[in-house]
Amino acid sequence: SVYLDHNATTAPAPEAVAAMLHALEVAWANPSSTHEPGQQARRLLAEARSRVATFLGCQPSELVFTSGATEANHTAVHAALAATRGIGRQRLVLSSVEHPGLMALAARLEAEGVPVTRLPVDADGRVDLAAAREAIGADVALVSVMGANNETGVLMPVAELAELAHAAGARMHVDATQLAGKAALDFAALGADLMSVSAHKLHGPKGVGALVVRKGFALAPLLAGRQERHRRGGTENLPGIAGFAAACDRAAATPAADIERIAALRDRLEASCATLPGVQVYGRRVARVANTCCLRFGTLDAELVLGRLERADVVASSGAACAAGGTQPSHVLLAMGEPSAHARAALRFSLGRDSTDAHVQQALAAVHAAVAPLLQDAVAAAC
Numbered sequence: 001s002v003y004l005d006h007n008a009t010t011a012p013a014p015e016a017v018a019a020m021l022h023a024l025e026v027a028w029a030n031p032s033s034t035h036e037p038g039q040q041a042r043r044l045l046a047e048a049r050s051r052v053a054t055f056l057g058c059q060p061s062e063l064v065f066t067s068g069a070t071e072a073n074h075t076a077v078h079a080a081l082a083a084t085r086g087i088g089r090q091r092l093v094l095s096s097v098e099h100p101g102l103m104a105l106a107a108r109l110e111a112e113g114v115p116v117t118r119l120p121v122d123a124d125g126r127v128d129l130a131a132a133r134e135a136i137g138a139d140v141a142l143v144s145v146m147g148a149n150n151e152t153g154v155l156m157p158v159a160e161l162a163e164l165a166h167a168a169g170a171r172m173h174v175d176a177t178q179l180a181g182k183a184a185l186d187f188a189a190l191g192a193d194l195m196s197v198s199a200h201k202l203h204g205p206k207g208v209g210a211l212v213v214r215k216g217f218a219l220a221p222l223l224a225g226r227q228e229r230h231r232r233g234g235t236e237n238l239p240g241i242a243g244f245a246a247a248c249d250r251a252a253a254t255p256a257a258d259i260e261r262i263a264a265l266r267d268r269l270e271a272s273c274a275t276l277p278g279v280q281v282y283g284r285r286v287a288r289v290a291n292t293c294c295l296r297f298g299t300l301d302a303e304l305v306l307g308r309l310e311r312a313d314v315v316a317s318s319g320a321a322c323a324a325g326g327t328q329p330s331h332v333l334l335a336m337g338e339p340s341a342h343a344r345a346a347l348r349f350s351l352g353r354d355s356t357d358a359h360v361q362q363a364l365a366a367v368h369a370a371v372a373p374l375l376q377d378a379v380a381a382a383c
């Protein structure tokens with residue numbers, strides 16, 4: 001099928017699969033063991049760490065491997081709150097369009113008494129900097145805002161937010177899960193103290209990711225133990241980490257022109273959909289990652305449209321995969337000020353390295369043959 005759901009996950013690259021098999025079959029010993037097989041695994045871990053660090057623009061010692069971005073996000077929040085508990089600086093500031101896992105954590109902490117501020121976004125889905133300036137005061141422990149939104153692809157002003165956070169004495173965390181592999185990513189240049197990434201969004205395996213922790217921040221672990229310099233306990237997922245490193249190598253070796261190719265495909269898909277009556281594209285007026293197109297076909301229910309597309313062998317998703325299938329409209333679209341009838345209609349095409357001209361052609365053929373007639377019926381009924 002034509003897979004247009006790369007923001008949900010990507011197919012593992014052959015290089016990543018090969019690296020994982022090698023780690024499973026050959027370097028399967030425990031990297032903490034002092035015997036030779038253990039030391040062989042330890043060398044592989046160190047080598048993978050330095051390759052991932054190079055890709056992310058951080059020092060190898062700043063990298064903590066985790067089970068993915070959800071764990072990295074949780075670790076960042078817990079560690080930042082723990083670091084300032086003694087001085088009563090406990091407020092968590094995040095955007096109102098963060099990943100559902102982080103939104104859920106914020107709600108849980110709030111129920112436990114942690115003050116939480118959710119920053120509004122504008123109609124294009126960008127965090128409102130004026131509101132951020134108001135909210136980020138002397139009681140803030142952490143500002144956590146994603147680099148790019150998973151539903152709309154909209155880029156967030158994270159460098160400006162990091163400046164505001166630091167001016168107030170707070171720390172800055174960036175969930176860069178949807179940036180890695182889609183745009184240049186350089187932790188050192190980002191200005192953040194903490195950054196989350198996940199391997200499976202860039203053709204690596206699921207269940208592995210990383211939290212980058214700026215040198216000098218003594219990170220309290222979420223999972224206590226000796227591994228990862230006492231920052232994340234548990235025997236390292238070496239097959240996953242090796243696959244992650246191979247995926248990073250591949251992403252680093254992909255020419256910038258390929259991002260432009262993906263952007264051109266996305267723009268073509270979007271422009272052709274936009275010729276239909278009642279189509280609204282989200283985030284089109286602001287900077288976005290190259291691969292993402294979030295739009296609605298009038299007020300046609302996203303699930304109805306997706307069903308029609310899937311019958312034509314084209315798969316996409318409504319909002320976040322993590323929220324898909326639920327009856328709740330996307331919190332991202334609602335935060336952008338959309339009424340729930342629009343939010344329920346929003347769907348997402350997300351392209352990837354393996355997307356081709358032919359895929360976009362097939363998707364457009366499906367849209368024009370299977371979705372456009374529904375839209376015309378809806379317009380006629382409204383007249």
Ligand code: PMP
Binds near residue numbers: 071208209
């Ligand atoms: N943050 C963002 C922005 C995401 O898009 C995702 C994946 N949907 C996550 C976090 C969670 O990543 P993982 O699946 O590795 O836990």
